[in-house]
Structures are given as C-alpha cells and as structure tokens.
Amino acid sequence: MTQQSKYLNTSNRVVVLFSGNGSNLQALLNQQVDYSYNIVGAISNRPDAYGLERLKNTDIPALVLDHKEFDSRESYDIELIRQIDNFNPGLVVLAGYMRILTVRATRHFQYRLINIHPSLLPYYKGLNTHRRILADRQKHHGTTVHFVTEALDSGAIILQASLTIELEDDEHSLRKRVQAMEHQIYPMAVDMLTSNRLQVSNQQLFLDTIPLGNRGYQIQEQYLINK
Incomplete structure (x- = not known):
C-alpha cells in the first residue's frame, strides 16, 4: 500500500437505516x-416499518x-444527513432501506455508507433478483456487501457470499437461503469496518493489508455457520 492509504473507519458507532421488516x-x-x-441509532422512512417494533426492547x-x-428527495x-450526523456515527448501514439516496448523501458519507444486495454484483443489480436469476437458469446466486455510491449497486465490493442453486429451488426457497447468508455476513462486514481492518489506497480495498479483488472477500454458503 502507498502512503495515501487510509483506514476506512475510526469509530465503532453505527446508525442503521431501514424501511420495512x-x-x-x-x-x-443480535x-x-x-x-x-x-448501534447508536436507527432511522426509518416509514412509520409502519416492523423494524421499529424490533427496537422497542x-x-x-x-x-x-x-x-x-417532504416535497423532494433532496x-x-x-x-x-442532519439526523444521522447527530448520532456522530463512523458507519451508516442500509438494512432494507428502500430509497435511492441523492448524490449529496452518498458523497457526504463516502466510504462510511454500506448496503447489502441480494445478488453477486456486478450482476443482477436492482430489484427481483431471485426471480431473474431463476428465469435465466443461472447455477449460482448470492449476496453482496458494498459501499454505496451515486451509481446504483455499483460501489466497491467488501464481501460476497455465494451458493449453488438446487434443482428444487424456487423464488421463495432461494430468497430464504440468501437471507440466511445475509444475516451472517452483514454483521461480519460491519465489523471489518468498525474494527479498522479495511483500508483503501487508490480506490483499491485492503483487508488486513491484503488486497481484495473486485469481488471482495469471498465466502461460500457451506462455510457459514447456521445461527
């Protein structure tokens, strides 16, 4: 790494944004x-989001x-941004947050804003990934933790977990398998940042000083422990 390299986080304080379950x-x-x-704060854009119930205890x-x-996205x-900054977080985590952030927001939280997406990016950006994967008769599927940028689902990849699609898989079973992986790798990825294990140099990510490829740190479904 060059002298321009830097750790991507210096605080373990996390704010979570969510919209639904x-x-x-x-x-x-957990x-x-x-x-x-x-986790020092959580924000929902929907007053009926079930995630609010999860926070009551x-x-x-x-x-x-x-x-x-509000009359505009801007x-x-x-x-x-003002409300998030009040919590003074080192990291902002999107957890089922169903709004596309403005350039103002993505730039304000550059390298401090992450998302999890149900596909092996850069493939199958956007919605309905399980349905599209099955329709295309793909053999592999998975989930990706990535930094959020102004381009949808296109930020640097931190971590991916992959699985092999079984003959009996349908959209429901595939969603369930992918979500099970998400619930394990998202906390893991957040910890990579809050424990100062991730660095960036010339837009290249490093984990424990070891360069990560364009697809990030790779994990397969069978190596994840069911919790």
Whole structure:
C-alpha cells in the first residue's frame, strides 16, 4: 500500500437505516455482542416499518423520518444527513432501506455508507433478483456487501457470499437461503469496518493489508455457520 492509504473507519458507532421488516437489522442487533460495532441509532422512512417494533426492547434511539412529509428527495436527504450526523456515527448501514439516496448523501458519507444486495454484483443489480436469476437458469446466486455510491449497486465490493442453486429451488426457497447468508455476513462486514481492518489506497480495498479483488472477500454458503 502507498502512503495515501487510509483506514476506512475510526469509530465503532453505527446508525442503521431501514424501511420495512428489518430482518437484517435484527441480525445486526443480535450479533453486536460478538463484534466490535455499537448501534447508536436507527432511522426509518416509514412509520409502519416492523423494524421499529424490533427496537422497542432495546435502548437504541429509533427515529421516524417520513419521506411523505417532504416535497423532494433532496430536501428529505438534507434532513436525513442532519439526523444521522447527530448520532456522530463512523458507519451508516442500509438494512432494507428502500430509497435511492441523492448524490449529496452518498458523497457526504463516502466510504462510511454500506448496503447489502441480494445478488453477486456486478450482476443482477436492482430489484427481483431471485426471480431473474431463476428465469435465466443461472447455477449460482448470492449476496453482496458494498459501499454505496451515486451509481446504483455499483460501489466497491467488501464481501460476497455465494451458493449453488438446487434443482428444487424456487423464488421463495432461494430468497430464504440468501437471507440466511445475509444475516451472517452483514454483521461480519460491519465489523471489518468498525474494527479498522479495511483500508483503501487508490480506490483499491485492503483487508488486513491484503488486497481484495473486485469481488471482495469471498465466502461460500457451506462455510457459514447456521445461527
């Protein structure tokens, strides 16, 4: 690495953004005792998000910032940035957050904002990945943790978990298998950042000073421990 390299995080403080059920939020909550991160706040853009129920038995502040109360995406993200910054986080984690962030937000949190996507990026960006994978008769599928940039599902890849599609798999079973992997690798990826294991140099990611390829750190389904 060059002298221009830097660690991507200096704080274990995490804010989680979510819009719905919050199953990845729950996984992050359950496993934070095993890792170095500390969830200090959570924000939902939907007042009916079930993830808010998951937070009721915790001491984590939960904020509802309803996007319907704002007249533009830009004005919403200005307030969202302000509310996130109030928590002084080192990392912002999207966990089923169903809004596309503005350039203002992605640049403000550059290399401090991550997402998990249900495909092996750069393939199958966007929605309905399980259905599209099956329709194309692909043999492999998976999930990707990546940095968020202004280009949708295109930021540097931190970690991927992959599986082999079985003959009996349908959209429901594939979603279930992928989500099971997500619930394990997302806390793992968050910890990579909050424990200062990730560095960047000339847009190249390093894990424990070892360069990661374009597909990030690779894990296969059979090597994940079911929890």
